[in-house]
Amino acid sequence: MITLTDFLLVGALLFCTGMYMIVSKRNSIQVLIGIELMLNAAILNLVAFGKYDKLNNGGQVFALFAIVLAAATTAVALAIVLNVYRRYKTIDPDEIKNLRD
Amino acid sequence: MTLVRLLFYTMSFIAIGSALYAALSKNLVRSIFIFFVTLFALAGLYVIALADFVAVTQVVIYVGGILVLILFAFMLSGRETLNVIEQHKGKFINMAKVPAVILAALFLAVIVNIILKADADKLPWVKQAIAQKNEITPTSSTIDNIGVNLMTTYLLPFEAISVLLLMALVGAAHLSRKEGRA
Numbered sequence: 001m002i003t004l005t006d007f008l009l010v011g012a013l014l015f016c017t018g019m020y021m022i023v024s025k026r027n028s029i030q031v032l033i034g035i036e037l038m039l040n041a042a043i044l045n046l047v048a049f050g051k052y053d054k055l056n057n058g059g060q061v062f063a064l065f066a067i068v069l070a071a072a073t074t075a076v077a078l079a080i081v082l083n084v085y086r087r088y089k090t091i092d093p094d095e096i097k098n099l100r101d
Numbered sequence: 102m103t104l105v106r107l108l109f110y111t112m113s114f115i116a117i118g119s120a121l122y123a124a125l126s127k128n129l130v131r132s133i134f135i136f137f138v139t140l141f142a143l144a145g146l147y148v149i150a151l152a153d154f155v156a157v158t159q160v161v162i163y164v165g166g167i168l169v170l171i172l173f174a175f176m177l178s179g180r181e182t183l184n185v186i187e188q189h190k191g192k193f194i195n196m197a198k199v200p201a202v203i204l205a206a207l208f209l210a211v212i213v214n215i216i217l218k219a220d221a222d223k224l225p226w227v228k229q230a231i232a233q234k235n236e237i238t239p240t241s242s243t244i245d246n247i248g249v250n251l252m253t254t255y256l257l258p259f260e261a262i263s264v265l266l267l268m269a270l271v272g273a274a275h276l277s278r279k280e281g282r283a
Binding site: 001002003004005006007008009010012013014015016017018019020021023024027029030032033034036037040043044047048049050051052053054055056057059060061062063064065067068069070071072073074075076078079080081082083085091 | 105106109113116117120121123124129132133136139140143146147149150151152154155158159162163166167170171173174175177178197198200201202204205206208209212213216217220221222226227230231234235236237241243246247250251254255258259262265266269270272273274276277
């Protein structure tokens with residue numbers, strides 16, 4: 001059978017890939033994809049530990065909550081990206097240096 | 102090597118490989134579309150972790166919802182996003198990426214070290230769950246139990262998250278409205 005450590009290692013690799021994307025990318029949509037990757041790594045850990053909780057299903061239920069939260073985050077973040085693009089004509093996070101006024 | 106193990110290695114290889122490709126690719130469109138593959142492979146990993154309901158939810162919400170949203174944002178933000186590709190042509194190693202690589206590698210080393218030290222399979226509560234047969238087996242059906250638990254034990258977080266989702270919807274609609282009229 002597959003052990004918990006295997007799942008945790010896969011999750012760690014995905015998390016670090018997401019972190020690399022967030023720090024290095026010059027495009028806010030790719031930064032958003034990095035955030036989704038990190039969230040998915042966390043969900044993988046929740047699901048892997050949730051296997052040992054048959055009665056309460058804590059891991060799986062909170063994995064569902066995390067997926068819903070990710071959806072909400074993405075909707076708001078993409079609305080912000082569109083607004084920023086309308087104002088600056090770019091979505092490079094390095095280029096956006098000014099406040100509104 | 103059993104079939105489950107083989108499937109686990111295949112799925113995790115696809116997930117990590119496509120995630121790395123999405124991270125290293127300079128092309129935004131390729132990065133978005135290869136992210137589809139990562140999400141599907143992760144849904145497969147959830148099935149192997151015996152969480153079939155979460156896997157189906159992952160496919161429905163992530164692949165059906167979030168990625169379509171990301172594609173829309175990409176298409177609405179125009180051609181300028183593609184210009185990033187041309188700026189770094191000819192340089193094999195981009196010096197600006199070195200700190201990010203170092204950060205991610207060090208963080209990975211720390212996490213892997215912690216995971217190997219923690220030795221999750223021998224945690225007291227995991228052993229206790231196995232001893233008390235509180236472990237999900239491949240033959241047990243969990244979906245009805247998830248439904249009952251969602252409406253009893255986890256009712257408060259469920260309500261909180263529904264209110265939060267409504268707030269996020271209103272906020273997104275407010276943010277993406279045309280300016281000047283308000």
